[in-house]
Amino acid sequence: MAASSNVTWHELSITKEFRRVQNAHHSFVIWFTGLSGSGKSTVANELAKELYKNGISNYVLDGDNIRHGLNKDLGFSEEDRKENIRRIGEVAKLFVDSGQVVLTAFISPFKEDRNLVRNLLEEDEFIEVYVKCPIEVCENRDPKGLYQKARNGLIKNFTGIDSPYEEPENPEIVLETDRFSIEECVEQLISYLTKRNFI
Template sequence: MGEPNNLYKQQTSVNREKRELMLGQRGCVLWLTGLSGSGKSTIANRVEEILHSRGVLTYLLDGDNVRLGLNKDLGFSAKDRQENIRRIGEVSRLFVDSGLIVLTSFISPYEEDRQSVRRIFNDGEFIEIYIRCDLAVCEQRDPKGLYQKARNGEIKNFTGIDAPYQPPITPEITVDTAKLTVEECANKIIEYLVEHQFISRNKWRD
């Protein structure tokens, strides 16, 4: 393996600007963060459905799916969680460079880890979306039965029970899933993309 000081960035003829021009959109990452059961995956999936129906090219990276493949070697210690988010950030950056709108659905519980990912993107490209939902409501939903297992001691380092969750300090978007429907949350995110010209308003005219 080569030493880092012997590595050089390869410049390619087809660059990001050309890809975005061909696609008619600007690349960015929609980083959905929140407790388990808050609705991250459901909202991310709905946003992608709507964007896809309007001809916007997207890719959704979901926490469980990534841990079944790329990050299957990682556990849930603070160090492993940090590496999990670092890898997702780098993968997201590649997708954004290709001109895609990337949706990520990860608890990503630590503020510093999320800010570390933000720093690898250009200004405005990292859109942090706080899927706010009280722990009590998330536990009531418990769609995967994980909270009950954590309360029973079957799962260790579970966010919200015996591991911390640090809410975003200044997210670009906040949606409260205890008060808003999935459709309302999705529309709020899409409105942000249109307003900030990641996608053309023409795609939303019937």
């Protein structure tokens, strides 16, 4: 579908900077990427609770939840996965403009797509978190039974089985969820955000 040429960008009367002042904190994206079962959503939600307790407005965008609504028209082909991440990037940018912290939990297997989102934002608005976990551990966890279905041929284009996962080359943070507890991972994130004056 071709983009319309009959649209005009409207400048907003209340800027991102004003919203940040009102909220009394910076706004940015924490982009959790990793294999299915690595712990992305779990860590993101625990971090969200910790930020909330500290008065930091935030929202979690979760891969499965987004596919129930905004992206329910997309499948799991490479093209659809790219479009899935592109849309999420645009939504995340809107959250940043609204002065909030947005935590996104998506496999987002392709470097190019993650970089596309990074480039939508300003330099201090994107934190890539690689939730690193060996596929054997992810398979043993398999909270949704997806690996078993993929191994049985019931799911096609499953990341790590018959579709590639491109590891981040220079993520801001690496969380090794096979070595550290969820609480320890959240502590690592809070320490990072505090030291760099994000919070």
